[in-house]
Amino acid sequence: MMLGRIQRFLPTALCVFLAAAGALAGQQTAVENPYTSAKDIAAGEQTFRSYCTICHGRTGEGAKGPDLTLGIFRNATSDAAMFSVIRYGIPGTDMPRHYMSDAGIWQVAAYVRSLSARGSTAEVAGDPVAGARIFHEQENCSQCHAVDGRGGRRAPNLTEVGWRRSPDYLRASLVDPNADVPPKWWSLRLIDSDGATVTGWRLNEDTYSVRLLDANDNLRAFEKRDLRELERIETSPMMSYEDMLSEQELDDLVAYLYSLRSNGR
Amino acid sequence: MTCKSCGLLVSLLAVALAHPVFAQQSSGITSERLTHAEDEPENWLMYNGQYSSQRYSRLVQIDKSNVAELQVKWIYQLRTLSDVETSPLVVDGIMYLTQSPSNVIALDAATGRPFWTYEHPLPEKLSLCCGRQNRGVAILGDKLFLGTLDARLIALETKTGAVIWNVKSAEASEGYSKTAAPIVVKDKVISGIAGGEYGVRGFLDAYDAETGERVWRFYTIPGEGEKNNDSWEGDSWKTGGAPTWVTGSYDPELNLIYWGTGNPGPDWNGEARKGDNLYSDSVVALDADTGELQWYFQFTPHDVHDWDATQTPLLVDMEFDGRMRKLMLWPNRNAFFYVLDRETGEFLLGSPFAMQTWAKGLDERGRPIRIPNMFPSLQGTLVYPSVNGAANWWSASYSPRTELVYIVTYDGADTFFIGEDDYVPGELFVAGGSQRFEPQEKYASMIRALDPRTVETKWEYPLQAKTQSGLVSTASDLLFGGSVDGYFYALDATDGKELWRMSVGGTVKAAPMTYMASGKQYVTIAAGNAIVTFGLE
Numbered sequence: 001m002m003l004g005r006i007q008r009f010l011p012t013a014l015c016v017f018l019a020a021a022g023a024l025a026g027q028q029t030a031v032e033n034p035y036t037s038a039k040d041i042a043a044g045e046q047t048f049r050s051y052c053t054i055c056h057g058r059t060g061e062g063a064k065g066p067d068l069t070l071g072i073f074r075n076a077t078s079d080a081a082m083f084s085v086i087r088y089g090i091p092g093t094d095m096p097r098h099y100m101s102d103a104g105i106w107q108v109a110a111y112v113r114s115l116s117a118r119g120s121t122a123e124v125a126g127d128p129v130a131g132a133r134i135f136h137e138q139e140n141c142s143q144c145h146a147v148d149g150r151g152g153r154r155a156p157n158l159t160e161v162g163w164r165r166s167p168d169y170l171r172a173s174l175v176d177p178n179a180d181v182p183p184k185w186w187s188l189r190l191i192d193s194d195g196a197t198v199t200g201w202r203l204n205e206d207t208y209s210v211r212l213l214d215a216n217d218n219l220r221a222f223e224k225r226d227l228r229e230l231e232r233i234e235t236s237p238m239m240s241y242e243d244m245l246s247e248q249e250l251d252d253l254v255a256y257l258y259s260l261r262s263n264g265r
Numbered sequence: 266m267t268c269k270s271c272g273l274l275v276s277l278l279a280v281a282l283a284h285p286v287f288a289q290q291s292s293g294i295t296s297e298r299l300t301h302a303e304d305e306p307e308n309w310l311m312y313n314g315q316y317s318s319q320r321y322s323r324l325v326q327i328d329k330s331n332v333a334e335l336q337v338k339w340i341y342q343l344r345t346l347s348d349v350e351t352s353p354l355v356v357d358g359i360m361y362l363t364q365s366p367s368n369v370i371a372l373d374a375a376t377g378r379p380f381w382t383y384e385h386p387l388p389e390k391l392s393l394c395c396g397r398q399n400r401g402v403a404i405l406g407d408k409l410f411l412g413t414l415d416a417r418l419i420a421l422e423t424k425t426g427a428v429i430w431n432v433k434s435a436e437a438s439e440g441y442s443k444t445a446a447p448i449v450v451k452d453k454v455i456s457g458i459a460g461g462e463y464g465v466r467g468f469l470d471a472y473d474a475e476t477g478e479r480v481w482r483f484y485t486i487p488g489e490g491e492k493n494n495d496s497w498e499g500d501s502w503k504t505g506g507a508p509t510w511v512t513g514s515y516d517p518e519l520n521l522i523y524w525g526t527g528n529p530g531p532d533w534n535g536e537a538r539k540g541d542n543l544y545s546d547s548v549v550a551l552d553a554d555t556g557e558l559q560w561y562f563q564f565t566p567h568d569v570h571d572w573d574a575t576q577t578p579l580l581v582d583m584e585f586d587g588r589m590r591k592l593m594l595w596p597n598r599n600a601f602f603y604v605l606d607r608e609t610g611e612f613l614l615g616s617p618f619a620m621q622t623w624a625k626g627l628d629e630r631g632r633p634i635r636i637p638n639m640f641p642s643l644q645g646t647l648v649y650p651s652v653n654g655a656a657n658w659w660s661a662s663y664s665p666r667t668e669l670v671y672i673v674t675y676d677g678a679d680t681f682f683i684g685e686d687d688y689v690p691g692e693l694f695v696a697g698g699s700q701r702f703e704p705q706e707k708y709a710s711m712i713r714a715l716d717p718r719t720v721e722t723k724w725e726y727p728l729q730a731k732t733q734s735g736l737v738s739t740a741s742d743l744l745f746g747g748s749v750d751g752y753f754y755a756l757d758a759t760d761g762k763e764l765w766r767m768s769v770g771g772t773v774k775a776a777p778m779t780y781m782a783s784g785k786q787y788v789t790i791a792a793g794n795a796i797v798t799f800g801l802e
Contacts, residue, residue: 050682050698099394101692183704206750207729
């Protein structure tokens with residue numbers, strides 16, 4: 001059967017999750033992973049490859065999702081918490097729930113813990129202070145991106161981006177912004193029934209209609225059948241910085257973005 | 266009338282009400298009525314409408330000229346946050362539907378107001394791969410029949426919801442559960458089992474409708490010494506899955522029950538279960554009286570992509586190759602459409618109806634000709650269709666007027682990984698997994714109207730990707746369906762033209778049905794966590 005086992009989110013499970021999370025949180029010092037043998041870790045690695053590599057990379061080095069080799073698990077400070085994160089996901093992030101056996105989850109947790117051999121932070125070459133200057137002053141990135149509540153709201157909030165993205169992923173995003181643009185950040189360009197062209201941020205789209213935030217910050221809704229043209233723009237409005245910044249500046253900017261995690265809540 | 270005669274009358278009435286024959290007559294749903302369910306389109310007497318599972322209604326009050334005037338007549342809010350996959354029955358003005366996890370509700374079909382609710386208690390720990398669903402009930406006489414998530418079959422009194430009998434089919438602690446609506450065949454209740462991700466050994470059961478006593482059981486994996494047990498390596502048959510988690514069909518003339526079977530286990534690693542793994546991913550034809558296997562056809566031998574053959578068998582009598590034949594039509598999860606002779610199981614025709622990259626085609630016996638290197642791997646193998654399949658459990662429809670099969674299809678892909686799992690009773694036993702590397706928006710779902718004689722697509726109607734709605738067609742050439750993005754719509758069954766739609770505010774994961782109450786035709790769909798019923802002014 002296994003119908004959409006990974007992607008499916010069951011609302012009823014939320015209550016269970018909250019209850020379980022509460023119970024587990026209370027036992028965080030008491031509950032330890034019972035599956036930590038070498039065999040368990042090997043089994044956990046296999047499961048990890050089946051479900052986790054799309055975000056965390058082939059060996060947990062991180063990509064679209066956090067680097068798991070650092071030994072820093074903000075949402076999983078105990079074995080019990082890591083169990084909950086794997087089973088129930090993290091609301092508001094890309095981390096989904098997973099339908100696995102209890103043993104399977106513990107084995108993945110054991111494998112993830114075993115990855116923590118490289119120290120507390122990834123090696124980044126640049127200077128985060130210089131990177132902050134590039135971000136806020138030189139390139140004025142905060143016109144679109146917010147950090148700590150300051151900045152634009154029409155592009156991803158970068159306040160805690162260092163928790164979520166690896167340095168390699170951050171650099172790739174600067175050099176080739178179109179490499180990975182989630183649907184949440186796609187745009188629309190359409191011509192309505194009066195012949196007017198409208199462009200904007202694609203907030204929602206279904207089979208028959210679209211809703212967007214237009215260039216004048218108006219929420220607009222359209223029936224597709226009323227449109228003369230409709231184009232979905234799956235690229236990023238951000239330009240590539242490959243030729244705009246030097247290698248050193250790119251390193252500095254990555255170092256700054258990667259540092260945006262120290263005061264994570 | 267004296268007090269003495271009053272007492273006598275009360276006593277006689279009590280005896281009469283307690284007598285099973287009287288009770289059955291009071292409801293009036295007989296085996297005969299079930300056999301000819303299509304002749305009383307004002308009712309919806311079983312999960313897929315009739316034994317042929319065509320999901321075709323002869324009702325014509327709602328037609329092309331007035332369907333655009335449909336309006337909501339009533340809404341019943343379910344007390345659940347789980348996905349809703351139920352398809353109600355309507356019997357003489359009363360609607361019976363199920364609610365997650367294993368509850369039953371009786372409503373006035375004209376107003377949506379409840380008569381009674383039965384709430385089934387469940388153990389705390391259940392082994393469920395895919396949610397706490399139930400898809401419906403069956404009816405005979407004064408009894409409704411309900412399969413439960415703790416693998417029990419229960420008979421409820423239609424008038425009150427009182428439990429008449431309650432029997433255990435299997436051990437829930439070992440991963441067995443029931444999500445499908447049973448069907449009633451003559452005096453027996455036919456009920457399948459779920460648990461293909463838990464190393465169960467699948468079966469299909471028949472129970473005496475009156476007593477709940479099990480009459481026969483057909484194991485979908487042959488036991489030691491039985492024919493085709495050698496299609497499993499070693500002891501792998503003992504945990505081989507092949508569950509029966511979607512309702513099947515029945516041909517009264519042939520007295521054959523047809524039922525689809527699910528994936529072999531573990532799902533994604535076939536190394537320890539070398540062989541064809543019969544009768545997983547198959548349709549089995551069973552003698553309705555004895556449960557004996559008459560024939561089988563396996564769609565996906567040695568499946569490693571979780572492509573259960575748990576679609577509803579569509580039984581159609583039509584001219585094929587120059588003569589009238591009793592056919593079975595099957596849009597399979599593996600992306601091939603099959604036409605079988607349902608008297609013999611002979612393969613007549615097969616062709617892809619959705620995107621697929623795993624087989625070059627089918628040989629003359631209908632066996633897939635596999636493309637090499639499409640099995641799950643450590644590094645991941647990209648394959649169409651996805652684990653969700655080109656089709657799945659949601660019901661297709663067939664209209665004898667248009668002679669077209671209507672099915673919600675999905676042209677999607679997944680990357681499949683191989684893994685290892687040790688069998689532990691009640692724990693997942695899948696040995697691998699799958700990931701989708703592209704956004705869902707890159708793929709598409711659509712209704713395809715297929716000519717079963719050629720597997721040619723006559724028309725398509727686009728839907729948001731991964732729509733899981735069933736369909737119903739009518740004698741006024743309407744086709745009703747829903748979508749994952751929360752719409753309910755009516756199409757012209759002849760050409761797919763949209764005639765009406767409405768935002769119903771929640772995902773549709775169920776099949777619509779239609780009925781009459783107080784002389785008016787209604788159409789009902791489960792959407793989000795509500796039952797929504799439409800009608801004309």
